[in-house]
Amino acid sequence: MSQERVSLSKARQQWVGWQRMLRVQRPGDLFFRGITLLFVLIVLGLVAGTAWILISNSLPTIRRFGFSFLTNKAFDPVHDVYGVLPAIFGTLMTSAFALIFAVPLGLGASIFLVDFCPRPLRLILAFLIDLLAAIPSVIYGLWGFLVLAPWLHNAGEPWLQQHLGFLPLFTGQPEGVGYLGAGIVLTMMILPLIISVSREVMLVTPIAQREALLALGATRWEVIRHAVLPFARVGILGGVILALGRALGETMAVTMIIGNQANEPSLSLFTPGYTLASVIANQFGEATPGLFLSAIIEAGLILFIITLITNILARWLIASLQRQAQGSRGGRP
Amino acid sequence: MDQATVEQTNRSVLRPMGMSLSIEQLNAWYGRKQALFDINLTVPPLSVTALIGPSGCGKSTLVRCLNRLHETIPGARVEGRVIANGLDIYGRGIRPMNVRRHIGMVFQQPNPLPTRSIFENVAIGPRLNLGLRGSRLKELVERSLQQAALWEEVKDRLHSPAISLSGGQQQRLCIARALALEPEVLLMDEPCSALDPISTLQVEELITYLKRQYTIVVVTHNMQQAARIADRTAFFLQGHLVEEGETQQLFTHPRKKETEDYISGRFG
Numbered sequence: 001m002s003q004e005r006v007s008l009s010k011a012r013q014q015w016v017g018w019q020r021m022l023r024v025q026r027p028g029d030l031f032f033r034g035i036t037l038l039f040v041l042i043v044l045g046l047v048a049g050t051a052w053i054l055i056s057n058s059l060p061t062i063r064r065f066g067f068s069f070l071t072n073k074a075f076d077p078v079h080d081v082y083g084v085l086p087a088i089f090g091t092l093m094t095s096a097f098a099l100i101f102a103v104p105l106g107l108g109a110s111i112f113l114v115d116f117c118p119r120p121l122r123l124i125l126a127f128l129i130d131l132l133a134a135i136p137s138v139i140y141g142l143w144g145f146l147v148l149a150p151w152l153h154n155a156g157e158p159w160l161q162q163h164l165g166f167l168p169l170f171t172g173q174p175e176g177v178g179y180l181g182a183g184i185v186l187t188m189m190i191l192p193l194i195i196s197v198s199r200e201v202m203l204v205t206p207i208a209q210r211e212a213l214l215a216l217g218a219t220r221w222e223v224i225r226h227a228v229l230p231f232a233r234v235g236i237l238g239g240v241i242l243a244l245g246r247a248l249g250e251t252m253a254v255t256m257i258i259g260n261q262a263n264e265p266s267l268s269l270f271t272p273g274y275t276l277a278s279v280i281a282n283q284f285g286e287a288t289p290g291l292f293l294s295a296i297i298e299a300g301l302i303l304f305i306i307t308l309i310t311n312i313l314a315r316w317l318i319a320s321l322q323r324q325a326q327g328s329r330g331g332r333p
Numbered sequence: 334m335d336q337a338t339v340e341q342t343n344r345s346v347l348r349p350m351g352m353s354l355s356i357e358q359l360n361a362w363y364g365r366k367q368a369l370f371d372i373n374l375t376v377p378p379l380s381v382t383a384l385i386g387p388s389g390c391g392k393s394t395l396v397r398c399l400n401r402l403h404e405t406i407p408g409a410r411v412e413g414r415v416i417a418n419g420l421d422i423y424g425r426g427i428r429p430m431n432v433r434r435h436i437g438m439v440f441q442q443p444n445p446l447p448t449r450s451i452f453e454n455v456a457i458g459p460r461l462n463l464g465l466r467g468s469r470l471k472e473l474v475e476r477s478l479q480q481a482a483l484w485e486e487v488k489d490r491l492h493s494p495a496i497s498l499s500g501g502q503q504q505r506l507c508i509a510r511a512l513a514l515e516p517e518v519l520l521m522d523e524p525c526s527a528l529d530p531i532s533t534l535q536v537e538e539l540i541t542y543l544k545r546q547y548t549i550v551v552v553t554h555n556m557q558q559a560a561r562i563a564d565r566t567a568f569f570l571q572g573h574l575v576e577e578g579e580t581q582q583l584f585t586h587p588r589k590k591e592t593e594d595y596i597s598g599r600f601g
Contacts, residue, residue: 119407208444212507214405216458216514217434226457230448 051304058298060291069298075262075279077286082295084302089265090179090258090273091306095247097183097269098190103240105187106194111224113195114202126199133192141256144185149176149257156180157270172268177259180269185253190243197239201232234321241314248307251277276303351378351548352418352517354399359413361394361403368394370572372413376518376565381540381549383563383580385556387595390569392552393441396520399550400436401429417518434462437511441523443503445495445510452491454506458514473513481509482539501532508539512547519543521551525558537562556596560584568592 055062061069061082072083109129113122153176160170209227218226229236259272260282274282276299287293354376361369369391376382384392397403398411401422414421422432445454455474459465465473474491478484483505487498495506504524511519521540525533540549540562553559559566560580567577568591576583576592587593 206444208440208442209446211402211405211438211440212444212446212510213457214402214430215400215433215438215440216510217430217432217462219430222461226446226461230446 054297054301054304058294058301060294061298062294064291069295070302073262073264075274075283075295077283077288077292080291082291082298084274084276084279084295084299086262086265087274087276087279087299088302088306090182091248091275091277091303093179093265093273094182094186094254094258094275095244097179098186098247099240099244101183101187102191102194102243106191106239106243107198107236109191109195110199110202111228113199114228115220115224126196129192129195132188133196137189137250137253138256140185140189141253144181144253144257145177148184149181152176152181161270168267169269172266172270174270175259175272177257178270178272179258182254182258182273182275183269185257186247186250189250189253190247193243193246194236194239197242198232198236201235201239202228205231234318237314237318237321241311241318244310244314245307248310249277249303251281254278255281276300276306351546353378353548354518354550355416356395356399357414357416359395359398359411359415361391361398361412362408362410363394363406364408368572369398372574374567374574374577376548376550378548379544379546380564381544381551381562383559383566384550384552384569385554385559385566385595386569386575388554389571391572392569393522395569396438396522396550396552399518399520400433400438402433402438404429434458434514435516436518436520437514437516438520439504439507439511439522439524442527443500443507445498445503445506447494447496449495450492451487451495451498451506454495455509455513458510462514474509477509477513478506480512480543481505482535482542483509499532501528501535504528504532504536505539508536512543516547518548518550521549523552523554526554533558556584568595570595 065072065082069083070088071085072081073085074081074083075087076082113125113129117125153174157170157174157176157180161174164170205228209231210223213223213227254275255278258275258278260274260278261272263271263273279299280296280303283292284296287296356372356374356376359369359372360367372395374395384395386392394403399415399422401411403409403411411423414423416422417432417436421427422436446457449457452474455477456465456470459470459473475484475488478487483502486502487506490497495503498506504527508519508524524540525536528536537558540551543549544564551559551563563580565578566580566583568575568583568587568589570591576587576589578588583592584596587596
C-alpha cells in the first residue's frame with residue numbers, strides 16, 4: 001500500500017518534470033526577437049523623426065503660402081516670396097529623362113554581360129561597371145560642367161535643334177547647362193546601378209528555365225525573352241526603383257549642371273532649371289532663419305513626399321507582378 | 334514556301350518509319366573531367382531505349398549530347414558523331430537549335446514556364462519555331478495535350494497559370510510542350526524521379542503509347558521502370574557503356590559481371 005503510494009508520487013514527479021521540460025521558455029528566441037524588433041523600431045523612428053523635423057520646421061511657409069508654395073514659380077529671398085514649381089518640374093523631368101534612357105541601355109548591357117559576353121571579358125566589364133557606381137557624384141558634376149555643358153552648348157544642342165527642332169523638346173536657346181545636361185549626367189550615374197542589379201538577378205535564372213527554352217529550339221534571344229526576363233523582371237524593377245530614388249535625390253552633380261534658374265516649366269530640354277535638391281544645395285548657404293530657411297526645408301519635405309509616393313507605387317507594382325507570377329492559386333515557386 | 338510548309342514536307346519524308354539515332358565514338362567532357370568514353374550505341378526507330386546505371390555514370394550526359402544541350406554548359410565539350418536520319422548532328426554547318434527543334438526533351442524536374450498559362454506553355458514551341466497562331470495553333474495545343482493524356486484534366490482551365498498544376502500534371506505538360514513541336518525523337522531525363530507512384534504510372538503508360546509515333550530515349554534510375562517500358566536497355570558505368578541489348582535479355586541473362594552485380598542490387 002505505502003509502496004504503491006510512493007511509486008505513484010514518483011510517477012507524478014516525473015510527469016511534472018517532463019511537463020516542465022516541454023514548457024520551459026528558452027531565452028534565445030525571446031532575446032533575438034526583442035533585438036530585431038528594436039532595430040525595426042529604430043528605423044521607423046528615424047523615418048518618423050525626419051518627417052517630423054521637416055514638417056515642424058517648414059510650418060512658417062506652410063502657414064504663409066499653403067498650396068501656392070507648390071504652384072508658385074519664384075523662389076525670391078529678396079521679396080520673401082517662395083515657390084518651388086520649377087524645382088518640382090525639374091526634378092520629375094530630369095529623373096524621367098534619366099530613366100527613359102538608362103533602363104533600356106542598362107538592360108541591354110546586362111543582357112550582353114550575362115548571355116553574350118566571353119567569360120574573361122565579362123569579369124573585367126562587370127568590375128569596371130561597379131567602379132562607375134563608386135565614382136563620387138561631384139566628379140560626375142565636374143565632368144558635366146567642364147566637358148558636357150560646353151560641348152552641348154557648341155555642338156550637341158545646335159545639332160539637335162537643326163535636325164529635330166520640330167519637336168518642342170529641342171526648341172529655345174542652346175545654353176549648355178539645363179535639363180538636357182542634367183538628364184544625361186543622371187543617366188550616366190544611374191546606369192551602373194541598373195546594370196549591376198539586373199545582371200545579378202538575371203544570373204540567378206534557374207538553369208532549368210533556360211534549358212526548357214533551349215530544348216524547344218529557341219534562339220539566344222528567345223531564351224532571354226521567355227525564360228530570363230520573366231524570371232528577373234521583379235528584381236530588375238527593384239533596381240530601377242533604386243535608380244529612380246538616386247535620380248530624384250541626386251544633388252551635387254545636378255546642381256553643377258542644371259543652371260539653377262527658376263524658369264517657367266517648359267518642355268524644352270535646353271532650359272536651365274532647378275531641382276528640389278539643387279534648390280536646397282544652392283540656397284541654404286545664405287539662408288536666414290525665418291521664411292527663407294522654412295522654404296528650403298519645405299522643399300526638402302516635398303522631395304521626401306515625392307520619394308515616398310514613387311516608392312509606394314513601385315512596391316504596389318512589384319507586388320502585383322509577383323501575384324501574377326505566382327498565379328491565382330499561388331504558393332508553389 | 335513558309336516555314337510551316339517546309340516543315341510539313343520534311344515531315345512526310347521523315348515520319349513514316351520514324352527516326353533512328355546512331356551514336357558513334359562519342360566522348361564528352363565537363364571542363365577537364367571526361368564524362369563519356371567512346372560510346373557506340375544505336376537507337377532503333379519507334380522504340381523505347383532505356384539508359385540505366387548508378388548516379389554519375391554519364392547516362393544523363395549522353396541524352397544531353399543527343400540534342401546538343403550538353404555543350405551549353407560552360408566548359409563542356411563533345412567529340413564524336415550522332416547520326417540522325419543519315420546526318421551527323423555534330424557535323425559542319427549544323428545549327429544546334431534546329432537539332433533541338435527536331436529532338437525534343439523532357440527533364441527530371443518538371444520545368445513549365447511559371448509566368449505563362451497552361452496553353453502558352455504548350456504553344457510556345459510552335460509559336461517560336463513555326464510561327465503558328467490562331468486556330469491551327471489551338472488545334473495543335475489540344476492535340477499535344479491529348480497525346481500527353483492531360484487534356485481532360487485541363488481543358489476547362491487552359492488559361493490558368495502552369496504552376497497551378499500538380500507535379501505529375503506539370504511533367505505531362507512538359508511532355509505536351511515537347512510533343513507540340515512534333516519531334517522525331519523524344520529524350521527523357523529521369524522523367525518520373527520527381528513524381529509520386531500514380532503519376533509515374535501515368536507517365537510510363539504515356540511512354541508506351543507514344544513509342545508508336547516517336548523514337549524515345551529514357552534515362553532512369555529505376556530498373557523496374559526500364560524493365561516495364563523499354564524495348565532495349567543500355568547499362569552505363571563510370572562513363573563507359575558496359576552492355577546493351579534487348580531489355581528482357583539484359584535483365585535475365587546479362588553478359589557482363591558488372592551488369593549482373595548492378596541489376597541484382599550488389600551496388601548502385
